[in-house]
């Protein structure tokens with residue numbers, strides 16, 4: 001069997017997605033997600049100019065060899081563009097392998113470790129009251145875990161909070177980056193009040209999470225971790241930028257609040273020191289940005305040795321193809337923690353028909369052969385690509401800060 005054709009499909013049913021389709025000479029095909037929010041066309045160019053020509057004629061069964069051919073063979077290793085391109089190939093090849101085996105992907109990985117996959121949803125609101133109402137809506141819909149992000153008095157626009165009540169949060173909303181203004185002190189003074197109010201209204205059982213989005217220094221993160229300890233967070237996410245993995249060693253000495261990190265990681269080497277030192281509790285690297293199933297499986301296995309569990313990134317800027325493959329992975333992986341879930345728009349769901357479904361705060365994996373997600377290529381043509389950029393963040397004095 002040979003790979004006969006491979007091509008990228010760029011479509012924007014509400015937001016941009018890049019999909020790679022690999023077609024074999026026997027007609028069986030697989031699809032992979034290659035979406036890198038705000039840098040979509042860089043991955044398309046990498047795939048079209050460098051990766052696809054090397055795939056034609058190869059045996060699609062040889063997933064491992066193809067992975068190393070693309071990773072080692074490029075000489076220039078790692079980086080989000082490269083690793084998203086490799087991931088798209090890898091996810092598509094696993095899809096093909098599972099279709100050929102006539103099995104849902106989780107069976108090839110080793111079978112079910114659990115019946116269902118717990119997810120966390122996103123509650124956002126301009127102020128604490130509005131945010132608590134959104135938490136209540138999630139609880140009513142069956143969620144067992146909710147990420148809580150509220151507006152902060154004195155900060156006009158803040159990460160994770162939708163522009164208007166009832167709208168979804170979508171950060172890549174303008175052609176060129178919007179500019180936000182950030183105040184660490186206003187934020188730090190506010191967050192403990194938010195979680196006190198959450199526990200007051202919802203009691204102790206609900207799992208609550210919070211995303212700092214890389215905005216603190218290690219000692220500030222240590223303070224926040226300590227101050228929210230009474231509210232028993234499921235995790236505190238991305239509390240500092242993680243290029244310097246040692247920063248987490250400092251935070252860890254000060255707080256028992258569980259720490260999650262890794263949505264911007266693209267390789268095992270981004271997480272190695274964090275995992276081996278047991279400085280984190282959850283690893284968030286995704287299939288789409290970290291080299292696909294073949295590589296993320298290695299990250300998860302290393303993490304398992306050190307009591308670190310998975311908590312995959314799952315925003316709307318990863319396509320249903322990534323989410324579908326992730327649900328298979330989550331169903332199998334022994335050290336599963338939780339899966340992030342931001343529902344896609346109905347237009348996106350129509351473009352990517354899928355067999356996973358949400359039920360009582362969990363995902364239930366599908367039973368179709370492959371990863372269970374397809375693409376309606378005719379429909380994609382109705383939604384042309386439109387450049388969209390993530391915002392940037394500045395301190396009140398104008399200094400460019402972490403977004």
Ligand SMILES: O=C(O)[C@H](O)[C@@H](O)[C@H](O)[C@H](O)CO
Nearest residue numbers: 037171211213263314315317
């Ligand atoms: O925890 C999350 O879901 C993330 O922080 C996202 O909201 C990212 O900001 C987005 O994926 C960037 O493209």
Ligand SMILES: [Mg+2]
Nearest residue numbers: 211237238263
């Ligand atoms: Mg995040």
